[in-house]
Amino acid sequence: NRRIVLAARPQGVPTPQHFHLDEAAVPEPDDGQVLLRTLYLSLDPYMRQLMNEIGPTYAPSVAIGAAMPGGAVSRVAKSRNPRFQAGDVVLGNAGWQDYALSNGDDLVALGDLAQPSLALGGLGMPAFTAYVGLGDIGRPQPGETVVVAAATGAVGAVVGQIAKLKGARVVGIAGGAAKCRYAVDELGFDACTDRHDPAFAERLAAACPDGIDVYFENVGGAVFDAVLPLLSIGARVPVCGVIAHYNDDATSTGPNRLPLLTTMMVQKRIRMQGFVILDHYADRYDDFRREMGGWVASGRVKLREDVVDGLENAPAAFAGLLEGRNFGKLVVRVAD
Ligand code: NDP
Numbered sequence: 508n509r510r511i512v513l514a515a516r517p518q519g520v521p522t523p524q525h526f527h528l529d530e531a532a533v534p535e536p537d538d539g540q541v542l543l544r545t546l547y548l549s550l551d552p553y554m555r556q557l558m559n560e561i562g563p564t565y566a567p568s569v570a571i572g573a574a575m576p577g578g579a580v581s582r583v584a585k586s587r588n589p590r591f592q593a594g595d596v597v598l599g600n601a602g603w604q605d606y607a608l609s610n611g612d613d614l615v616a617l618g619d620l621a622q623p624s625l626a627l628g629g630l631g632m633p634a635f636t637a638y639v640g641l642g643d644i645g646r647p648q649p650g651e652t653v654v655v656a657a658a659t660g661a662v663g664a665v666v667g668q669i670a671k672l673k674g675a676r677v678v679g680i681a682g683g684a685a686k687c688r689y690a691v692d693e694l695g696f697d698a699c700t701d702r703h704d705p706a707f708a709e710r711l712a713a714a715c716p717d718g719i720d721v722y723f724e725n726v727g728g729a730v731f732d733a734v735l736p737l738l739s740i741g742a743r744v745p746v747c748g749v750i751a752h753y754n755d756d757a758t759s760t761g762p763n764r765l766p767l768l769t770t771m772m773v774q775k776r777i778r779m780q781g782f783v784i785l786d787h788y789a790d791r792y793d794d795f796r797r798e799m800g801g802w803v804a805s806g807r808v809k810l811r812e813d814v815v816d817g818l819e820n821a822p823a824a825f826a827g828l829l830e831g832r833n834f835g836k837l838v839v840r841v842a843d
Contacts, residue, residue: 508533510574510604511821517558519754520829525558526575526822533606536587541614543581543599543607548818548839549627550577550825551661555753565783575603575821578632579841580623591616598626603821605841628836629803629810630796633661636747636784638795641666641723643787644745644780649674651720652739654711656680656730658690658699659811661836662747665799666723667696668808675721678714680730682831689834693809702726708733718742724779727751735768738775746781754829811835 514527536542553563554577562568569575579601583591588611591597597614601607617623620630628634640662647653653670657663658679667677667690679690679699687699698714700707711733718739724731728751738744771777802808813835815824821839828837 508604508606509818510602511818512572512574513558513569515571516560517754518756521555521558521754521822521826523822523826528819534608536585536608538587540608540610541583541588541591542585543579543597543601543609544584545579545581545601545605545607545818545841546596546843547580547624547627548577548601548603548821548841549579549632550821550828550837550839551633552748552750552753552828554825555829565785576600577602578627579607580617580626581607582842596620596623598631603818605818624812624814624838624840625803625810627838628661628812629665629808630799632784633836634665634799634810635787635792635795637662637665637669637723638799639784639787639791640745640747640782641669641721643791644782645670645721645723645743647673647675647721650676652676652678652715652717653721653723654678654680654715654719654734654737655723656702656726657750657831658696659686659694659834660725663723663725664690664694664811664835665808668694668802670721671695672802672807678711678719680711680726686834689811693811702730712737721745723747725750732764735771738771738777740775742775742777744777744779746779750829813837815839817841 508531511526511528515525517525556563557569581601583593583595590611596617599614647670653675655663655666658681670677677696679696680702681687687701690696690699700710715737719737720739722734722744724746725748727749813833818841
């Protein structure tokens with residue numbers, strides 16, 4: 508059983524040296540357990556926070572020497588649990604390893620889903636995040652301007668496409684010309700600006716002549732600096748993530764922008780609300796499955812995956828996610 512464990516805690520961007528691939532015997536399931544063979548591993552930005560000494564509020568940090576955790580699509584290899592049979596394909600939390608044990612409580616049977624990896628992206632957690640954050644917090648109205656960064660990523664691409672379905676004008680922000688072209692030509696966004704463009708702030712302002720009514724925050728950093736002056740009176744800002752800060756050293760203070768932010772919040776009656784998607788499964792997941800399933804089946808929402816082959820390539824792919832090298836939902840194909 509190959510596993511990728513945390514070898515050292517990174518300061519800044521994680522590199523392959525912060526991980527170690529070890530091998531051990533494939534475990535045997537006890538009574539009530541199943542043995543899972545990982546097919547697809549999900550790589551997600553939150554995993555960077557789990558590598559710190561102190562984890563985020565919603566999940567424990569990873570111990571040095573422990574396998575990196577993560578959502579995965581797996582095939583049941585052996586079952587000693589009456590709810591599952593060998594061969595079943597399930598969504599679970601196998602982590603960065605070839606095989607994992609589960610008592611079945613965290614598993615969702617995927618049946619004969621044609622493209623099971625979508626359970627990690629466009630039909631799973633990231634798309635659900637987009638659905639709840641935009642629908643319940645952003646609440647775009649027809650004709651309003653919605654801006655979303657990391658616009659071709661797992662969350663952002665779905666945010667923008669749902670906003671279009673709600674009748675909004677959608678402006679994406681993405682890293683590079685190819686991603687921006689894709690957002691407009693394939694995803695149907697009205698415009699997309701390249702965050703690497705030296706004139707990024709001016710171009711974003713030009714793309715939002717009526718200001719910004721909803722800013723779906725995936726990124727923070729320089730992108731938020733460009734967005735803040737463009738927010739309209741009554742703007743809503745679902746704060747989903749701030750990936751630009753995940754590699755920050757916790758002790759760096761930087762210039763204090765808080766007075767500007769709070770002053771703008773008052774003057775423009777801005778509503779910013781953070782959320783963690785884990786809180787919403789009980790009351791919103793069924794609605795998401797029904798609506799999103801319909802949009803994907805009818806082609807009204809398009810999904811793009813960035814598939815990397817081989818468990819051993821997960822560390823480099825993960826570092827790339829934190830630097831914008833992925834193009835679409837990042838998954839690792841571990842086995843067929
Ligand atoms: P993506 O598929 O969008 O991949 C991450 C993207 O972030 C990169 O491709 C890059 O896009 C962008 N990015 C990376 N580094 C930077 C940087 N320094 N500055 C600006 N942009 C950067 O990831 P996800 O869709 O999975 O996640 C998007 C956000 O949503 C993250 O912040 C994540 O933590 C958050 N999230 C929050 C959840 C919640 O419950 N609150 C649940 C799921 C996700 P580009 O190069 O195109 O700009």
